[in-house]
Amino acid sequence: MNEPYNPPAPPAGNTVPAATMKIFMFLLTVFVIAQMIGTAFFGVYFHRRLDEVEKEMHQQDSYVFMRMLQKCNQKDSSMLLNCQEILAQFQKAFKTEESPTKETFEMQKGDQKQLPIAAHLTSITNSKSTAVLQWAKKGYYTVSDSLSYNDGKLTVQSSGLYYIYSQVTFCSNREASSQASFIANLCLKSSGSERVLLRAANTHVPSKPCRQQSIRLGGTFDLQQGASVFVNVTDPTQVSHGTGFTYFGLFKL
DSSP, X not given: XXXXXXXXXXXXXXXOOXXXXXXXXXXXXXXXXXXXXXXXXXXHHHHHHHHHHHHHHHHHHHHHHHHHHHHHHHTOTTSOOOHHHHHHHHHHHHHHHHHHHHHHHHHHHHHHHTSOOEEEEEXXXXXXXXXXXXXXXXXXXXXXXXXXXXTTEEEESSOEEEEEEEEEEEEEOOSOTTSOOEEXXXXXXXXXEEEEEEEEEEOOOOOSSOEEEEEEEEEEEEEOTTOEEEEEESOGGGBOOSTXXXXXXXXXX
């Protein structure tokens, strides 16, 4: 006799549906993210609040200190204050704030003292029949505040050692080589008297058109306040006034 086969039923278990598990994980993730964001906002708020409290404490300390100064000024005997110590602290703080400004001012004064004293001049055609060369007040004209220029002369306003230099370029077109040499002098005028500091000469060379030749002068001299220096030549009509040919200058060492 054949009986039908019935497979055994699976054992009953506490299985959780997949949809429920997904919802639970989603809620857990949202909770964790919200907690992290909340913690960050709280940290920012906490630090800002600490800064505000610290600022208020400083303001309160300043207010208390000013009240103590006021009490000392009013000579209120009801307050047990050491007014001499409080005033000493206030004066010390005030001097500390003033000292950088004073030091800065002294440094600026020192910088002004270190400004260079110098001049550099280039020649111009002299309309006067004078042997003293004249210099242009434009182009490469340079004269510092401690110097003055007038009628071909540089005058120093500060005593000291100065290096004085000059170059004179002239046009040699004499027919005979036996003519007198072309001479350039660097001169000093001080206390009403004049004297030659440096002198140089160059012979003429017969040439048509003219042949340009240069004479250079330079040296260190101790000049007193109000002294003037200048350059003169034997024949100013022969001087070449092109750019860089003839110049004159000095600077303080």
